[in-house]
Amino acid sequence: MTNKTVADLIARSNRLGADKRNTNFAGGNTSAKGTQTDPVTGEDVDLLWVKGSGGDLGTLTESGLAVLRLDRMRALVQSYPGVDREDEMVAAFDYCLHGKGGAAPSIDTAMHGLVDAAHVDHLHPDSGIAIATAADGEALTKDIFGGKVVWVPWRRPGFQLGLDIAAVKEANPQAVGTILGGHGITAWGATSEEAEANSLWIIETAEAYIRDNGRQDPFGAPLPGYGPLPEDQRRARAAALAPVIRGLASTDKPQVGHFTDDPAVLEFLGHESHPRLGALGTSCPDHFLRTKVKPLVLDLPADASIGDSISRLRELHAQYRADYQAYYDRHATHDSPAIRGADPAIVLVPGVGMFSYGANKQTARVAGEFYLNAINVMRGAEAVSSYAPIEESEKFRIEYWALEEAKLARMPKPKSHATRIALVTGAASGIGKAIATRLAAEGACVVIADLDLDSAQAVAGELGGPDVAIGVRADVTSEDQVRAAIDAAVLAFGGLDLVVNNAGLSISKPLLETSEKDWDLQHNVMAKGSFLVSKAAARVLIDQEMGGDIIYISSKNSVFAGPNNIAYSATKADQAHQVRLLAAELGEYGVKVNGINPDGVVRGSGIFAGGWGAKRAAVYGVPEEELGKYYAQRTLLKREVLPENVANAVAVLTSVDMSHTTGLHVPVDAGVAAAFLR
Structure with a gap:
């Protein structure tokens, strides 16, 4: 039976996850701390319920929660070997599970367990990441929120980040949350309602600041010839280009695609800053894990001929693959996972829209949604400052993280017609x-x-x-x-x-x-x-x-x-x-x-039901309802x-x-x- 603490956590998670302005699909996590009777000892035990690895807040159910003994989880601080070995702590979470433990604990479990608050939300809102990726994000955080929200410099998700946020909370009793540099936000509260209200206040306050103080042209001046084509023309052009682009994006392995001509994408591509911003890539880990470090951007106007566009896409694809290989070579170490493929996950075509790719339709669609989030982030950061994502080396550390590789290895084997x-x-x-x-x-x-x-x-x-x-x-x-x-x-x-x-x-x-x-x-x-x-x-x-x-x-x-x-x-x-x-x-x-x-x-056939069955039955002199059996009896196997x-x-x-x-x-x-x- 679900207790009230868990029910409130799930309801809060579903509300927050239902609005993509708050967090993206499968992004962010929420938690609650409470007391439950231990069925073995009959004594009360303090527990942490936290969204498990890979789950989605908008559709979270109780089975998607990891359940940990809070005392054992916090005791890990004493055995923490330091930031160079913090990945070992994920395996240690398994020794803190209560009962069967529920879902697999995620890398963010420490953030939720170590922060001294009954309810904690970690989200990836566009407005929050805009502040988090602004060149002067720390100063903006102070200007926008005063002391109620504290800046935390970029740190890769993990045990140390949990310790950092816990220390910020302890040192700033007036604070209701943090801006995590390059990443997102974390908020907390004594009740589920208070945590949710604080999360929404941070998001809405950042939105209002950007709206009221930001430049009207965050992407620069319109770029002549790069504006949106009329709808019928851009859809026809997308259909003509899509097979070629999919073939290029599937050079290493077959991919399923998704197309969108969302106005935000068309606006981005129609202005002068899009080449510079596209080259900088995304910042939030959840973003670039799905979109890769940067998109492939066609550098031709919207009215370029189909032939010229295809020729240029082929050139840019070859260049993209070479650049990605160089990126891998710059940062890979002897124990890095092997390169996973050098094809783009996002392809942007001015005047037409965005093509995104993945191992299935949902993955492809979500990759596009994440890049749309990234466009919104760039717009906000450029409106109030300048967009400054995390360093390329840090992106590599996450993209080729051993923990991420282990997660991929746990995925089920693809079915026979996957990607087809x-x-x-x-x-x-x-x-x-x-x-x-x-x-x-x-x-x-x-x-x-x-x-x-x-x-x-x-x-x-x-x-x-x-x-x-x-x-x-x-x-x-x-x-x-x-x-x-x-x-x-x-x-x-x-x-x-x-x-x-x-x-x-x-x-x-x-x-x-x-x-x-x-x-x-x-x-x-x-x-x-x-x-x-x-x-x-x-x-x-x-x-x-x-x-x-x-x-x-x-x-x-x-x-x-x-x-x-x-x-x-x-x-x-x-x-x-x-x-x-x-x-x-x-x-x-x-x-x-x-x-x-x-x-x-015969059975289930529209042709036979439409009169053909009656006519064939008449030809063979059998009742129509016996036609299937008649056909079966004239075969060698006697099977219908x-x-x-x-x-x-x-x-x-x-x-x-x-x-x-x-x-x-x-x-x-x-x-x-x-x-x-x-």
Whole structure:
């Protein structure tokens, strides 16, 4: 049962974390001290509840708290070996845990345990970091807050910083918090309400000071030609550049992307100081751990040609990698972790916006949010002073911290389709939905493309929402709508790796009853639709230079001559040959093209539910509800083919285990001898 101290802590944390002006995602930590009965001795014991490593304040629950014996945690002061060995104290926290201990204690645990206050908040508000990164931050702290907030010079998070803040609190009984140089703020209170009020007072007071005393042009004068393009133009330009940029950002390892044209980003890039400030990089440890020490900034005006922009991006990327390697070489020691990759995490394009990258969509999005925080920090610091982030050597000490490396090593092994971006047509139901569901389960980001937008968006929501899947409307017979769906994929997730041509329909009629309209409709949706989707996707795959997969959901009817099925079977044969043709053409770009030939998939199929099932049942002389069983009995394995069986084949064909297979058609028909490939 949750006690009141813990309940108040969680409620306070959630309120503070819900507003990104207070702290960024997974940034900062909060704590409370209280008394609980020890179930072993029956005596009261003083405890510290503190947000554990890697948690997020906005979504914190009790399971995300580390629980420590306060007496044992404070006793570590006696065994503290000094700042050169302070990292050893993190392991020592494990010997202070109460019961099962809850979440893993973070590096900031000492700050919360050693400060003599019942409730402590450590946050990364934009306004607080603006003061913390101002060149004269210490003087500003005194001017803005008087003695109520005390300046603490930059120190890497750890046990010594906890000791420093505890000493400041003891020496300044009137103080309610600190500005941590280059980093953020810490506040405290005797009650949860008082700690939260003090945190918000520091944040709001800093905001008001910057607003009332700051320059109106903190980023300098507007830079001619670098202002925002009209929305339609910048979105189109972003879609054109995104595949190239993602390919560059994935040189060392594949990345998922995120794009934003937030007004704050466009304002920053449209003014003269952005090259200087961009080169200085971010300061708060939580920022640059996700954004790297600095972004890649395209140094061309917004109206530069796409070709010139791409050429320059390639040059700047090569330069960025060389600079990052030099940064690593300048600061690495014999025991430093190996370089983790030299590609940028943030790419800024004037007039267009910001591209951010990570191991998954959430990580990519959060990296962009952190750089947006950094822009706000720079704006505030430049408004009242000048922006002066922590030294490069200190950034390296955090980025290549052994404790950070250990945290990365504890992360679960990536799933088979992690970092892959898939677009599935006809994905709001039946086979398409099963394919999208399986790919998402394997770690892919998925675009649900369907004629029915509401259903597509509902499926995307079922799969996890915008960090996993989005729904878009796409009539595959329309080149414009296909291009728009591909653009939506690129802008949502950074690029494209995998396309499944699944959209289809069928009209079961004998030759003499098949109309020209019947013929054209089926060929437009499946033969033409697959062609349009593959063509639009190929442009992205070629620009990315990362290879990829195109899958056609064809049919056993592409090789099996069944009755009363001329239009459907002919268009499936067309799709089957497209597989061979595109495999031959796109192989030089590392793009694999394969097909899947299912037998009739009755259960969950939109095609069969739409009348096709009744017509096929009539052809074979069986009740419609028995059609699946009928199909199963005519197979060698006597098994009904389900949507999930087709999805399994897609997952296997697009996995690394099939990296050398292209131009193949895989039967998923439980064994139909007449449809054996020859």
